[in-house]
Amino acid sequence: MLVETIACALIGLAVGVGALVLLPAYFPASRTLTLSTALVAALLSGLIARYALDGRLPGVALVVSALGSGLLVSVLARPDLAARRGTHRRHRHV
Template sequence: MPLPLEAVLFAAIGLLAGLVALKVLPEYYPMARGLTVGTGLCAGLLSGLVIRFTLADGDPVVVLLLTAVSTGLLTSVLARPDLAARHGSHRRRRG
């Protein structure tokens, strides 16, 4: 797969990770939404390129899956569950 196409996919993975983090756990990300989405974007591009060059002859599907996992981990660094619990703004799931 050519690098420009992979870079677009890495950016899409990063944007998706940032938006999902804000949608699923908004109380864990009290800072500006742009910071979370921007961090997801940068994490997707950076981790995708590092993984692509590390696994030079790797399967593109494996590269994309590893990029998604590492982007999720890097985006979660911004999470502040301690602030959400202190302010009592976390949602309780009924089940």
């Protein structure tokens, strides 16, 4: 169980860092909020999957952990603000 918990935590951190590195304009909230959301979501979804599967399929629990983390981090994404910020930089009103 300890190894699975560490793996879920690493998955959560990887999802959070990946979101911040790949799409930084989509996450105007603080980096701490994004990383902590990814971490907690991965741990909780991994725990729920572990109990739902009776601990038999740890690989599936890790996949569920990654999916849960990605889904909850996507709630924080704000592409509407990123698009608005990008258009103001490109077009100047004279």
